[in-house]
Amino acid sequence: MGISIRVRGLHKEFGDVAAVRGLDLEVRTGECFGLLGPNGAGKTTTLEILEGLQTATRGEVEVLGRTWEKAGNALRERIGVVLQENLLSDKLTVRETLELFRSFYSQGPDTEELLALLQLTDKSDSWVVRLSGGQRQRLSIACSLAGDPELIFMDEPTTGLDPQSRRALWQLISAFRARGRTVVFTTHYMDEAEQLCDRVAVVDKGQVIAVGTPAELVASLGGEHVVELTTQPALGPPDFESVAGVTAARTTLTGRLALSVSRPHLALPSILARIAERGAELSGLTTRNATLEDVFVSLTGRNLRD
Numbered sequence: 001m002g003i004s005i006r007v008r009g010l011h012k013e014f015g016d017v018a019a020v021r022g023l024d025l026e027v028r029t030g031e032c033f034g035l036l037g038p039n040g041a042g043k044t045t046t047l048e049i050l051e052g053l054q055t056a057t058r059g060e061v062e063v064l065g066r067t068w069e070k071a072g073n074a075l076r077e078r079i080g081v082v083l084q085e086n087l088l089s090d091k092l093t094v095r096e097t098l099e100l101f102r103s104f105y106s107q108g109p110d111t112e113e114l115l116a117l118l119q120l121t122d123k124s125d126s127w128v129v130r131l132s133g134g135q136r137q138r139l140s141i142a143c144s145l146a147g148d149p150e151l152i153f154m155d156e157p158t159t160g161l162d163p164q165s166r167r168a169l170w171q172l173i174s175a176f177r178a179r180g181r182t183v184v185f186t187t188h189y190m191d192e193a194e195q196l197c198d199r200v201a202v203v204d205k206g207q208v209i210a211v212g213t214p215a216e217l218v219a220s221l222g223g224e225h226v227v228e229l230t231t232q233p234a235l236g237p238p239d240f241e242s243v244a245g246v247t248a249a250r251t252t253l254t255g256r257l258a259l260s261v262s263r264p265h266l267a268l269p270s271i272l273a274r275i276a277e278r279g280a281e282l283s284g285l286t287t288r289n290a291t292l293e294d295v296f297v298s299l300t301g302r303n304l305r306d
């Protein structure tokens, strides 16, 4: 399998702010790749450098085997971009907007095809200013497909969308990928990364701190299930660190104890015994599968939304 993106030692500084600090990345051709991380981690900056919209302070960046310095125009023909904030003109209709974007490329699908693909045929004569948030986002995506790109970048494509539009976009991304094309996107949504991505890079403080399939990343926790509980009086993570079968213990944002375990049915009796030993009573208990959020917490000691 070919490599569509290769990044080595990428740095980007804005004055005193180091937005990206030695980031390495490889995206394979044909995969759906997610950049996952908290606000300010450097995801947008990295994406904009890959898109040729910003220049790196230092480091190597190759997109589709070329560099932006040497092959900017050729690269622009081969990629599609969905920015975090869509910058469409309110004073054009949906069809005019698509025709404008189509005119930037030497080849690509015709406007009617794009309208149908993004379910915008009914809206083709509406002014952009009259569209709902979801419709605008669909139009941004239609614009990004106007040159029939091999590689598409999307910065938080589903933020602010209703659940139905989100699912429609997931299908579209899957269909694009099924045609052997490559997708790179950023997201704050764990479920989105888990469902859509072949591989995910967890980004924190301008670096990639883990990369793998969602399943590999979750398995790296050493416990694929999480037991969440509350007790009276409240116990803390240290009370559970030596309990057989518990691989990690932490307090959640909502003040519950979260214990990572591989086999809940084997770990639960020891957990209950420890609560009794400490003279506490169980006041709530749930079990769930571990998620990429747990991976982030385990790697950084922070929640994604801190």
Ligand SMILES: Nc1ncnc2c1ncn2[C@@H]1O[C@H](COP(=O)(O)OP(=O)(O)OP(=O)(O)O)[C@@H](O)[C@H]1O
Binding pocket: 014, 017, 018, 019, 037, 038, 039, 040, 041, 042, 043, 044, 045, 046
């Ligand atoms: N043009 C700029 N000038 C100064 N600082 C910037 C600029 N762009 C980004 N930054 C800073 O760089 C850091 C990384 O920002 P970036 O937008 O890349 O993060 P992000 O991971 O995409 O976050 P979010 O999820 O909020 O979009 C932040 O501290 C941000 O304030």
